[in-house]
Amino acid sequence: MAAASDAAPHVLVVPYPARGHMQPLLDLVSLLASRGVRLTVVATPATAHLLAPLFAAHPASVRPLSFPSSSSDHDASGPAPVGADIHALAAALRAPLGNWLLRSQNTGGDSSVAAVLSDFFCGWTQPLAALAGVPRLMFAPSGLLATAATHSLFRRAPGPPIGDAGRAYAVAFPDLPGAPAFPWRQISRMYRSYAEGHGGEHADAIRDNFLWNLESAGFVCNTCHPLEGAYLDARPLVDLAGKRVYAVGPAVSVDANDDESLKKDDDVTEWLDAFPDASVTYVSFGTMMVPPPPHAAALAAALDRAGTPFVWAASTATLPNGFEDRAAEAGTGLVIRGWAPQAAVLRHRATGCFVTHCGWNSVLEAAAAGVPVLAWPVAADQFFNARIVVKEARVGVAASWAGFGAVPDVEHLARLLTDVVVGEDGAGVRERAKTLAVRVAEAVGEGGRSRRELDGLVNELRDLAGRRQDNSP
Incomplete structure (x- = not known):
């Protein structure tokens, strides 16, 4: 039996089919594959063009799990409300993906999955992973502040302004460093519609999505210390249920060459x-x-x-x-x-x-x-x-x-x-931007904070795979 440190972890990846969500997740998948992780990525006809370069770059370690049904052939980059997109994707994939996951765990061996890695609009994968006895890691394509604040909204459920409060009304986030506050109009329309009772038939799907996320085993965030050190150093964050946060960003290469x-x-x-x-x-x-x-x-x-x-x-x-x-x-x-x-x-x-x-x-x-x-x-x-x-x-x-x-x-x-x-007034901004670029490059470079976070994630996946092997018959 292989030792835990030598086990090749197998991860099921579930993207949300909008380019702004998919691309950073696929960049992360490429980084994981280059470090010896095997990954199966859910694919539909609508996402095939985005996935093709990934499969071509890593033919031995990244494979598709294709669902050709037209019901899952949906690109969420369009104008449909997020709630409708979440509901449609879950309705199309929940049953077949859940069945595949259970079969993979029952079969064991190389097909056994060590973890599920899914987008933060795919909270419906949390109960599937729990049923199969597999930890789910949530991938956040947003920064840590936005991710924590969004989950805080659905965790605490602050109400909309009442009466004459209007423009003076702001939503505070007391559990985040500095207790930042934002005017109601700057809160995402997704939450405002939910809180104001305009979420329609998909309101519960939106709420459940974020509450399921808080049950995940951890959060993988496309961010870095040079940008969000104040929030990363404050962890564990109450707004993310105190779970482990892996700050692995930027997942895309920052080397112009x-x-x-x-x-x-x-x-x-x-x-x-x-x-x-x-x-x-x-x-x-x-x-x-x-x-x-x-x-x-x-x-x-x-x-x-x-x-x-x-x-x-x-x-x-x-x-x-x-x-x-x-x-x-x-x-x-x-x-x-x-x-x-x-x-x-x-x-x-x-x-x-x-x-x-x-x-x-x-x-x-x-x-x-x-x-x-x-x-x-x-x-x-x-x-x-x-x-x-x-x-x-x-x-x-x-x-x-x-x-x-x-x-x-x-x-x-x-x-x-x-x-x-x-302009002279912008000199400080320009200088700070140059300095930030140097710090970001250092973070993803050898020995940098983001590189260490990524290595920590890989080690955790290896440990999960090793423990699954040790517990197999």
């Missing part, structure tokens, strides 16, 4: 090559946050007024008439429709500012690249993330705390752009 998109002779890189260091503003609100025309117009006017060259990943945003053509003709602006090589743009020497909605993947990419941020949070976890960027790490300034609820003043935006890119 490893970025394949940088090595390609694409139009974006060629366009950026023409500009001086740290002179270009990159604008992206992600794939799901589309600024309304008045907000897009204000930002476009601010870019014109500031005179900063820009790359704008505009997706489907409606930009002012003639703006895109004028910028292209002058050679001062590049508008990208569709997919944008964000990591490559941020790591390019010419990029000096990132106007972002503060999705967590974007925050990590900016931190790793050493690019200062102009924060414009809109929804979901973004206000929590913006707090980290603006008030704690101080590697950015706020463009707006109103989301898309109010149109920012053009002059104010232009002044902020100038300050962050070249």
Whole structure:
């Protein structure tokens, strides 16, 4: 019988089928596979294109568990409410996945699973794992502050403002360091709808999802000490049921030399090559946050007024008439429709500012690249993330705390752009962003905190596999 330290752990991975959730989890799977962990990843037709590179890179240690049924062929990146997506995914996969898990445990040997690793919108996997006698680890694609705060909301269930409380009403998180508080409008719509009784038929599914998460054996978080040391050092966190937190981020490589998109002779890189260091503003609100025309117009006017060259990943945003053509003709602006090589743009020497909605993947990419941020949070976890960027790490300034609820003043935006890119007032922000990039690189490097956390996770998985072998007939 192999010793526990020599056991090759087998992990069942259950992603949530939205790209912003899947990509960091798949990055983590790749890291685990490179360290000798065997992984079976749930796959559906909707996620096959995202999973294919992972299977190709690790053919011996990562395999798919395919569910071809059309009922599970769902991409949660679309406009459907999160509750409906959670319910649909659980309804499609709960029974077949539970049956597969029980069979694997009864069969034993190499098919036996040491742990289940699943996204934090897949709380329904917790009772499946418990029934099979397998620990579940919850993967958080968000930062630790956002993850703990979100679970705190469903654990403590604070109510909405009553009567005339209105804008003065804020939700405090007393069990987190510094007891941060956020106005009600900055709390995620998912929770506000639940608390206000507008969650509809999926309200219970949303609540149960997060309560199940708190029963998990531990939390694997795509974060790092340079960004969230205050929260990581405060553990065990009451809001995460005091469970172990593995801070393994950023899971994606932070070495520019490893970025394949940088090595390609694409139009974006060629366009950026023409500009001086740290002179270009990159604008992206992600794939799901589309600024309304008045907000897009204000930002476009601010870019014109500031005179900063820009790359704008505009997706489907409606930009002012003639703006895109004028910028292209002058050679001062590049508008990208569709997919944008964000990591490559941020790591390019010419990029000096990132106007972002503060999705967590974007925050990590900016931190790793050493690019200062102009924060414009809109929804979901973004206000929590913006707090980290603006008030704690101080590697950015706020463009707006109103989301898309109010149109920012053009002059104010232009002044902020100038300050962050070249202004004297932004010198400290720029310097702190560079320092943060060095610290993030150290964290994921040999002997760094994130590397040690990842090694600790692998050792725990090996111990689990060893104990399962020792207890097998």
